[in-house]
Each structure stands twice: as structure tokens, then as C-alpha cells.
Amino acid sequence: MSTNSKSLKSTRQEPGVSGLRMTNQRALILEIIRQRRGHLDADEVYRQARQKQPRLSLSTVYRNLQTLKKLGFIEELHFNEEHHHYEIRLATEHHHLACLGCGRIIEFQYPLARLIKRNVAEAKDFEVIDTELRMTGYCTECHQEGK
Amino acid sequence: MSTNSKSLKSTRQEPGVSGLRMTNQRALILEIIRQRRGHLDADEVYRQARQKQPRLSLSTVYRNLQTLKKLGFIEELHFNEEHHHYEIRLATEHHHLACLGCGRIIEFQYPLARLIKRNVAEAKDFEVIDTELRMTGYCTECHQEGK
């Protein structure tokens, strides 16, 4: 609706993405993911965004999540099968431990992609595009509680 | 319907799982996954199983997939977000490269779980239950085709 914006082409983060527009909705969604240093799912983004733009539609959230992912601004995570989570794409490779008890997500850095690329992919002549590690278990607290 | 069976308790592969029964349907589903050395999704299991038991229901497939997973007979894989795949649980830890071009799945062995456990989980005092690596890219053929 109100879409006073600047072209995506002119943003500093990304080279030329001709044809795309930086609308208020898109900027807001990106901002929410950027600010909240965590892992949001589509519905959380939607709920937060509606506080600023009440008329925003859920479709728009999903569409922009896909767009921002393709553009490389954000990353899609798969902690569980029910739905996806999103985070800002950072330069350093990192992965996540998801606690089955409390749901907490613990991040850690590990050069997995490079390791696999060197030890496996090269031997198989496989060009790796994306690497995602999915680990579940129990954090200290939940472990102690014996659950 | 026809459930001439023996209790799961008496199967050689698994210790005592009291209360559970090894029905024809369950045995068939397990057999299909065991024989076809590949990665079947629920629908493929369903289609194949119906050739032997035409009255089998899709619900039964899903229910048994979950049961067999919990019992540790099969493993659930997540190559993509659309749906799950299943394979027989093997002793050796292995992972998969999924080709975005032709859909081929390439298996490889790598002691990832142990590595992460030693280098990360212990430091964070995190008890790892499950480790799944998800890698996508292009196999030799698809890479050469420039796609």
C-alpha cells in the first residue's frame, strides 16, 4: 500500500538486482530479522511486522522471505519439520544445536562446509552449494533435570 | 484387517518392545524399505505396499513409519522441505549429498557425529541425540551440463 522506497539496485549490500523493488514491507521484514538476533519463523515475523504495518498480509511475508533468501540476505533454517526459521546471513559459517527439552538454540562455529568439501565432495566431484547441519539433543539444564 | 502376526518382542533384531505387535502391514512396510536400497518417501512406500496389500491405507503407512522410526528400525531423512524420506538404519554413520539437478542421492561415510561431539558438544555440555547433515549441490553430470 504505502511503498515509498528505493530500488534494491541501490542498496549497498547487494550488487545489481534489476527489476526488484525495495518496498516498505520488504524493508520491514528484513529489519525485523536483522534486529532480533535469533531465529524467527514466518509467523513470528508476521506478528511483529503487523505491529508496524497492520495491513500486511501473511502472503507478503512468505513471498519476501523467499525473495530475501534468494538474494542472499537471509538464511532458511530447518530445526524441525513443522516449519522454517530464518536468520540474517552472516559471513562466518556457524551451525546450531537445538535442545529437545526447552527449545533453546545454541550456535557454534565450525568449518564444516570446508571440511566436507575437502574430504568428500572433491573426491566425488560434487559441487556443494549448501550445507546445513541439524543437531538435536539436550542442553545442560535439561540434561540435569533428567529429561 | 488381516493381522495374523507375531509380537515384536520375538523378532531377532530388537529386544523387548512389549505391547507392540508385528502385523502384516508393519512387516510389509519394513520389508519394502529394507529391500529397496534407497530412500523412499511415504507415498512410494504406500504405492509399493498396495501391490501386495491393496486394502492398505495411507494412514497405516504413516503410522508405521513413525513406529518403526521410534523403534530404531528405520531413519527419517530430510533432503528437502516438502516431505520426508526413509531408509533402513545401518550401523555405520553416513550422510547424503543431494543433487539439485537430477535428484540423485550420493551417500558417503564421515564420522561427523563423533567429531562434533568431541569438538563442540563437550565444550558446550550438550548431549547430542541426533545428527543430520543436509548437503545440496550438483553431481558431476549435472555440473558439466552447466546447470
Add this chain to the structure above:
DNA sequence: TTCTTTATTGCTAATGCTTCTCACTACCGA
């Protein structure tokens, strides 16, 4: 500024995988 093109939005319906419900059946031990 105004015009034109077309990406984007909001709404709603649809999709597709998976789970749930429920009445019925089959097994097991007593």
C-alpha cells in the same frame, strides 16, 4: 511533475504432507 510499465501487495482459495478420529478387527493372556 506526470506517465508508463510492471513488481508487489492483500485477500482468499487451494495445495500437499501428515496427523487425527472413530468404529471395527485381531491379538494376547487369563
Add this chain to the structure above:
DNA sequence: TCGGTAGTGAGAAGCATTAGCAATAAAGAA
């Protein structure tokens, strides 16, 4: 033979995500 209960088949329901479409607004040109 009987009671308790796991399992089944059929269809409905759940739920995250996508698609269709008319209306709107961004970006560049005139």
C-alpha cells in the same frame, strides 16, 4: 471364551506454504 488393547481403514482435519488475481505503487523515462 472373554476382556483389554494395539492396529487398521477411511475419511476428515490441521497446518505451513503457495497460487491466482485484481488493485496498488515503485522506478525510470519523458
